[in-house]
Structure formats: C-alpha cells, structure tokens
Amino acid sequence: MTLDLTTKPRVRPVSGTGPHAVDGASRRPLPLVRHSLTLAKRSLIKTWRTPEALIDVTLQPIIFLVIFVYIFGGAVSGSTSGYLQYLLPGILAQTIAQGAIAIGVNLNTDLEKGIFDRFRSLPIARSAPLVGAVIGDVARYVIVTVSTLATGYVMGFRIHTNLAQAIAGCLLAVLFALSLSWVSVFVGMKVRTSGAVQGIMFLIVMPLSFASNVFVPTSSLPGWMQGFVNVNPLTHLVAAMRGLFQGDPLGNHVWWTLAWCAGFVAVFLPLAMRAYRRKV
Amino acid sequence: MTSHDLVIEAEGLVRRFGRTTALQGVDLSVARGTVLGLLGPNGAGKTTAVRILATLLTADAGYARVCGYDVATHAQQVRQSIGLTGQYASVDEDLTGRQNLVMIARLLDMGGAQSRRRAAELLEWFDLADAADRTAKTYSGGMRRRLDLAASLVGRPEVIFLDEPTTGLDPGKREDMWDVIRSLVADGSTVLLTTQYLDEADALADEITVIDHGRVIAHDTPEGLKRVVGGQTLEVRPSDPSRLEETAAILGAVATAGVVEQPRNGVLSVPVAGDDALPATVARLASAGIGVTELSLHLPSLDEVFFTLTGRTAAHDDTTQHAEVA
Numbered sequence A: 001m002t003l004d005l006t007t008k009p010r011v012r013p014v015s016g017t018g019p020h021a022v023d024g025a026s027r028r029p030l031p032l033v034r035h036s037l038t039l040a041k042r043s044l045i046k047t048w049r050t051p052e053a054l055i056d057v058t059l060q061p062i063i064f065l066v067i068f069v070y071i072f073g074g075a076v077s078g079s080t081s082g083y084l085q086y087l088l089p090g091i092l093a094q095t096i097a098q099g100a101i102a103i104g105v106n107l108n109t110d111l112e113k114g115i116f117d118r119f120r121s122l123p124i125a126r127s128a129p130l131v132g133a134v135i136g137d138v139a140r141y142v143i144v145t146v147s148t149l150a151t152g153y154v155m156g157f158r159i160h161t162n163l164a165q166a167i168a169g170c171l172l173a174v175l176f177a178l179s180l181s182w183v184s185v186f187v188g189m190k191v192r193t194s195g196a197v198q199g200i201m202f203l204i205v206m207p208l209s210f211a212s213n214v215f216v217p218t219s220s221l222p223g224w225m226q227g228f229v230n231v232n233p234l235t236h237l238v239a240a241m242r243g244l245f246q247g248d249p250l251g252n253h254v255w256w257t258l259a260w261c262a263g264f265v266a267v268f269l270p271l272a273m274r275a276y277r278r279k280v
Numbered sequence B: 001m002t003s004h005d006l007v008i009e010a011e012g013l014v015r016r017f018g019r020t021t022a023l024q025g026v027d028l029s030v031a032r033g034t035v036l037g038l039l040g041p042n043g044a045g046k047t048t049a050v051r052i053l054a055t056l057l058t059a060d061a062g063y064a065r066v067c068g069y070d071v072a073t074h075a076q077q078v079r080q081s082i083g084l085t086g087q088y089a090s091v092d093e094d095l096t097g098r099q100n101l102v103m104i105a106r107l108l109d110m111g112g113a114q115s116r117r118r119a120a121e122l123l124e125w126f127d128l129a130d131a132a133d134r135t136a137k138t139y140s141g142g143m144r145r146r147l148d149l150a151a152s153l154v155g156r157p158e159v160i161f162l163d164e165p166t167t168g169l170d171p172g173k174r175e176d177m178w179d180v181i182r183s184l185v186a187d188g189s190t191v192l193l194t195t196q197y198l199d200e201a202d203a204l205a206d207e208i209t210v211i212d213h214g215r216v217i218a219h220d221t222p223e224g225l226k227r228v229v230g231g232q233t234l235e236v237r238p239s240d241p242s243r244l245e246e247t248a249a250i251l252g253a254v255a256t257a258g259v260v261e262q263p264r265n266g267v268l269s270v271p272v273a274g275d276d277a278l279p280a281t282v283a284r285l286a287s288a289g290i291g292v293t294e295l296s297l298h299l300p301s302l303d304e305v306f307f308t309l310t311g312r313t314a315a316h317d318d319t320t321q322h323a324e325v326a
C-alpha cells in the first residue's frame, strides 16, 4: 500500500469524552431504531446482490397456484376459477410463512462470520444486528406478495373489495411473516447447523400450512383435526385475507391474527435475544 | 506515571474453554500513547486476551479496565473508545469495501455525508480506492486485512487492538502496515498488538509482554528483552568459500562472544551488540577485499526467545497445552 501522507486523515488526540463524540456525532435519540435500520440496509444489499436466493419464494406460489387450481380445482370446488379465488389467499399465506424460514438459516451461518465480531465491538445495542436482519427481510415478503398476486391476476384472480382492504390484507400477511421470523431467528440461534434450522422450521411450518383452511374449508376436515385448524394462526390469517380480498365474513380473524403476531414477538424475540447473547 | 495514564490495565485475567485454560492469570498494562507488543506462540492466549479487552469475551476471573472503564460492567463505554482488528478479517464479504465502511460510520452515529467522506478518506489512505466498489469477497488477503484495519479506524478510536496485523502479508506490505501503526501512535492512539515475531514487536512496541500457556513469562522494553535473550545475530556468507577462515577472524573481532558458528554451509554467524557492529564488519570486510553474497542482522526468533526465557522450546500446538492442563 502506498502511503500518501498528505491525504492521511488525522486521528485526533482525543479527550476523555470518547472519539465518536468528537466528530460531531451527537447522541441522537432512538439509537436502536437507527442502528437497526442501518443494518436492515445491509440485508437489503445482500438480497439485491443475490436475487437467486429469492427464486424459491417467488416461483413456489406460481407453481402451487397452477398445479392446485388446474389439477384439483375442478374436483374440490367444481370450477377452476372459483377455486382460484378461494386458494390464492391461502397460497400467499403459506408461501410467506415459508419465507420466514430463511432468516434463521441465514443468521445461523452469518453468526460464524467475522462481521458479527465487528458489530459486537461497536457501541450499538446488542439486539441491533438481529432486529436489522428481520426488518431487512420485509423486502422478501413484499416480493412474495406481489409475485403471488400478479400470477393470480394473470390466471383470473380478482379483488372484490376495495384497494384499501386489499392493501390491509397484504400488510397483514407481511406482518405475520415478520412476527413468525422471530421463531426462525430463535431456532437459528439455538441450533448448531443451518441445515438443522431449515429442517426444524420446515417441521413447524408444514403442519401449519396443511392442517389449515389453505386448500379446503375447515368444515370438510375430520372433526379431531378441526380443533387444531381452528386455533392455527395460519387459518386466521387466511380467513382474514379472504375477508379483506373477497368480502367474506371477517369475524374476529384479523384480531386473532394480530394476537398471534403479538404472541410470537412477545415470546420469541426475548428468547432469541437471550440465545444470541449466550452464543457469542 | 500515574495510574491515570494507563489506558489498558488488566489484572489476573483467567479464561477457560472447557478443559483448556487459555489464560491463567494475565496482567497487562499499556500507557497512553504507547504500543504494547503481546508476544507469544500459537495457542499462548493472545487472541483470548484481546477479545476480553475488546468486550467480545468475558473473563472467568480477574478484571480489566480500558480507558478507565471496566470491560465487564461498562462494556458499552469501552466500545466507544476502541477499534478492533481481529486475527481473522471481520468485514462483510457481500458488501463492497465502501459499503462496509459507510455502514460502520452510520453505526457510529455519523451523518450520511460525513460517513461517505470518512469512508472515502480511509479507502484512499489504505490504497483501496480502486477496489472500493467491488464486493469484499473479491479482495485478496492483504486487501481484506487493510479494509479490516480501515473498518476499525472509522471512529478514530483512542485505543486500537491489532491481533497479528501482519500475518499473511508479504514483506513490503508488512513494512507498510508498520508505517500505518506508527502514524496512528504519532497521532496519539494507544495500541495493543499481538505478534509471533520478535522483530515486529521490536520495531513497533514500547514495551513487550511475552505470554506462553496463558501466563506472562516476561515483561520488558525491547532493549531489556534483547539483553536477556541475547541481542542480534550477524550472518555473513563470503562469495569465495576459501576465505571462510579469514571472514571468521574478522567476525570474531566484532562479536560479543567469541564463538563463530556455521549454521549453514558457507554461512558464518556471530552474536553482536550495538548499532556499529554492522558498519564495522562491512568496513573490515571491504578493506580485506572479501566479497559477500549474504550479510544480515537478525533478532532471535520466537523459538530462541522462548528457549532462553523458559529453558524449553515453545509449544506450537494446542494439544501439548491441553495435555498439560488436563
């Protein structure tokens, strides 16, 4: 390296206040929010750089919609177009829930890398790298939502309510995925290998998406299973979206979905943070 | 010196990893504006000590203060004042060099424009301007190391920890890194650097602490340490092998001890002291008309240092230590 001493930034002799204060960096409020957003940007850059990591979550809803609508549509609901209207919110919920698996897997491998040593030696909140990664994943969920709706639209899916309600439905799905990501982050902190994180999260998300109202109405399921289906958070999310997209009766489904989201965050965010502190 | 001037103080640091005791009571002290060289072989506990001081690990016993703050109870205040360049690069490989530095500046609460300016300055200084917008994944080992050092300097820290900063650098880059470290110190920073090379510690450090098996086995100035371990060795290879005898006689005259050894075929080596040994030898060889193909002055290797200090060779693998602890 050639050292051009004329352009060398001077390390100022610092007084007891600490060097970061010297540079006019005042203690601005809400450091956790600011630092998390900076680190969310890091996740966005990574997502942007490796678009192939999005292939599963963008292609899966397309393939599922085509397969289920054209193969089972006639048998299940009598018409493919009627089944598409019914199935799309379900597929969106299923895919977005699966999308939340990735964050635990990624953080599990990320944590082994040196950059986390760097974060830990900086005067930022310990939780900022995790919170930032979760926030950065919003981009993935928005992409899933848009690609599912776009595919549905091409196949003939139509919104029967209004734009505001449709957007509310999409936001609910994204919020659900964000909350579920804390489960994934927790597993990612607890389990040794990223393969195991993937496996465990799949075992959690699979029953949620099949023992639900995603593919068939709850009433068509065996009685013993209905008990589970009726408390399944994904059932509430799907029912809420059907109401917001199609005008089906909303009942308490939005509230139940929000309650589940709050529950996931309240339980798994602290658990994930504790596991993270232990791990490092 | 008052204790106020001690920027880093550690006493009785102990750290265990399962059955391995990485540190078994280490004391360290570094005065403001000076460089401490922490010298030790593989597995001595250098990285463990640095990680405790940089708040990445907690000690099982003992305490440490950096800039007056206890690393265990006031980690956040300590982090305000330190920059860490770990043994293995801690940069984000998926981000460009510039993005890495800007991100850190933002995390240190600099504004957007200020962050970009600071990143550009550092990229320029570390000769990474051309590679600034390539992902760090594509960087060579030396470039990554420089980016890593740049990353730890973003906040202009008072205290800088450098864990084997020159391992894996070619000799030219190593000298450059030494210059960087010297200029940081000239600007008022305090540096703790670990190394496996006595010559590196000698070139940079004001004081040297030698550790082995998690224990301090010597603490001295470079001069003091060299007095103990025997100073420098002068090696000469006459171009005409038949003049070996003559050369040996000349070397005998400048040597501190009379023994002229022949470590390799055709190379003579003698212990010397003082700065004038080399020019004196060169002058005498020239007046005798003896040409040389090799002429060099060496500090003792780490092995020799350890042999002198402990009477045995340094344990270079971790298994030896493990067996001893178990």
Ligand SMILES: Nc1ncnc2c1ncn2[C@@H]1O[C@H](COP(=O)(O)OP(=O)(O)OP(=O)(O)O)[C@@H](O)[C@H]1O
Binding pocket: B017, B018, B020, B021, B022, B040, B041, B042, B043, B044, B045, B046, B047, B048, B049, B087, B196, B318, B321
């Ligand atoms: N995370 C860990 N888990 C288990 N053992 C560890 C861990 N970190 C360090 N050790 C052990 O502690 C001892 C000291 O390790 P340390 O990394 O501090 O040595 P070092 O002086 O930095 O060596 P090197 O020159 O190889 O970098 C070694 O025996 C090492 O195996």
Ligand SMILES: [Mg+2]
Binding pocket: B046, B047, B048, B087, B163
């Ligand atoms: Mg080390």
